[in-house]
Amino acid sequence: PKGAFEELDKFRKNIPHMCGEFWCGWFTHWRDEKWGSADWERQKKELQWMLENNKSFNLYMFHGGTNFGFYAGANFSDKYEPDITSYDYDSPLDEAGRPTNKYWEIREMLSKYQPEGTKLIDVLEEVKFIEIPVIRFSKSANLFTNLPVVIKSVQPKPMEAFDQNYGFILYRTKLIGPNSGTLKVTELNDYGLIFVDGKYIGTIDRTKKENSIVLPKTEVDNPVLEILVEGMGRINFGQQLIDRKGITDRVTLGGVTLMNWEVFTLPMESKYLSKINYNDIDTTIAPKFYTGTFTLEETGDTFIDMSKWNKGIVWVNGHNLGRYWNVGPQRRLYCPAPWFKKGENEIIVFELHGKNAEEIKSYKFTN
Structure with a gap:
C-alpha cells in the first residue's frame, strides 16, 4: 500500500489514506492444485506499516464464507476459471466463521493501537460442529x-x-x-455432457478450452443427440463480462449445421425438485438425482464429504449447498446449522455422471 499512497499524494494531497481492499487471502478455482492464499508474512508487515503510519484499511475478506447455490463466480485469464463453492479465501475467519491463526495475529496487532481505556471485544464461543449419520441411497x-x-x-x-x-x-x-464425425459446439458455456440415443459419449469442458467431440458411428437411423450443459459461474471481472450460459452459437456435425432443437430449461428450483419421480437405483450412466434421509438429535454446522462422487449439486432440506467436482481442490461442502433440523432431514444429490450411488459422510474439520 505504501507505493499506492505515495502515488495518490501526487494527485490529491492532504487527504486521508484508506486501503479499500487489503487482500489477506485469495480465491480458488476448480482444477487449482491447491487452495488460494497469499504471502501472509509480507502482508503482516504491510498491515503493521499501515497501523504505524495512521492509515485506514479494509480486510478483504475478513470472512469469505460460501458461494451457496449457483452463485459462484469465475475469472478469465487465458482460459475460463470458475470459482469453487467455498469462498474461504484464507480469511481470518474460516468458511464456517471460526477464528484462524491469522485472526489471532491480526487481533494481537490491533490490540496495541486501541484508544486508552478500551479493549477489543470478546470472541464468541466456538462454532458447534456435528457429525451426521452415514447416508446410503436406495432411490434415484x-x-x-x-x-x-x-x-x-x-x-x-x-x-x-x-x-x-x-x-x-x-x-x-x-x-x-x-x-458420426466431429461434433463442434461454437461456444458451450461451461460444461457439457454429450449423449446419443441415451448413451453417454463424453464431455466438452470450457475449463480445458474444449469445443468439440467425436461421435462414433451408429447403425441407428436418425439417432437422438442430447447435450446437457451446466453453467458454472459467470465471469465477474475483466473483459469477458458478457458471459451467457448454455450453447450460445451454432452446433455442427461434420461441418453441417444442426437445426430444429428441443430445449429443456433446468434451473433446479424447488418446484421442479418436488415433482421428481424416484425409483430403485439402477446402474445406467446418466445424470441422476439421488434422495435419502437421516435423523439428527441435535443440530450444528458440518462439512458434507463428496470426495467419492464425480460432479454435481447437493441440497439439504431444500437448501442448495453448491457444486462439488472431483477435480478439486474442494472435496467437501459446508452446511450451516440453521439448514438442519432435529428429527428427519432430507438430502438430494444431482450427480452428472450417475451410475452407482456412493455413501455420504460428514467431515468434522478441526481448526
Whole structure:
C-alpha cells in the first residue's frame, strides 16, 4: 500500500489514506492444485506499516464464507476459471466463521493501537460442529425421464434467451443424415455432457478450452443427440463480462449445421425438485438425482464429504449447498446449522455422471 499512497499524494494531497481492499487471502478455482492464499508474512508487515503510519484499511475478506447455490463466480485469464463453492479465501475467519491463526495475529496487532481505556471485544464461543449419520441411497431418478415442458428452437440459444439465469439446460435434436464425425459446439458455456440415443459419449469442458467431440458411428437411423450443459459461474471481472450460459452459437456435425432443437430449461428450483419421480437405483450412466434421509438429535454446522462422487449439486432440506467436482481442490461442502433440523432431514444429490450411488459422510474439520 505504501507505493499506492505515495502515488495518490501526487494527485490529491492532504487527504486521508484508506486501503479499500487489503487482500489477506485469495480465491480458488476448480482444477487449482491447491487452495488460494497469499504471502501472509509480507502482508503482516504491510498491515503493521499501515497501523504505524495512521492509515485506514479494509480486510478483504475478513470472512469469505460460501458461494451457496449457483452463485459462484469465475475469472478469465487465458482460459475460463470458475470459482469453487467455498469462498474461504484464507480469511481470518474460516468458511464456517471460526477464528484462524491469522485472526489471532491480526487481533494481537490491533490490540496495541486501541484508544486508552478500551479493549477489543470478546470472541464468541466456538462454532458447534456435528457429525451426521452415514447416508446410503436406495432411490434415484434419471434426469431424462423427469424433464420439464419442451421449448422448440430452430437454433440453440443460451439459457438467458429462455428467461433462465442459472443451473442446467438440455438441448436435443435428431441427426438426420450423417450421424458420426466431429461434433463442434461454437461456444458451450461451461460444461457439457454429450449423449446419443441415451448413451453417454463424453464431455466438452470450457475449463480445458474444449469445443468439440467425436461421435462414433451408429447403425441407428436418425439417432437422438442430447447435450446437457451446466453453467458454472459467470465471469465477474475483466473483459469477458458478457458471459451467457448454455450453447450460445451454432452446433455442427461434420461441418453441417444442426437445426430444429428441443430445449429443456433446468434451473433446479424447488418446484421442479418436488415433482421428481424416484425409483430403485439402477446402474445406467446418466445424470441422476439421488434422495435419502437421516435423523439428527441435535443440530450444528458440518462439512458434507463428496470426495467419492464425480460432479454435481447437493441440497439439504431444500437448501442448495453448491457444486462439488472431483477435480478439486474442494472435496467437501459446508452446511450451516440453521439448514438442519432435529428429527428427519432430507438430502438430494444431482450427480452428472450417475451410475452407482456412493455413501455420504460428514467431515468434522478441526481448526
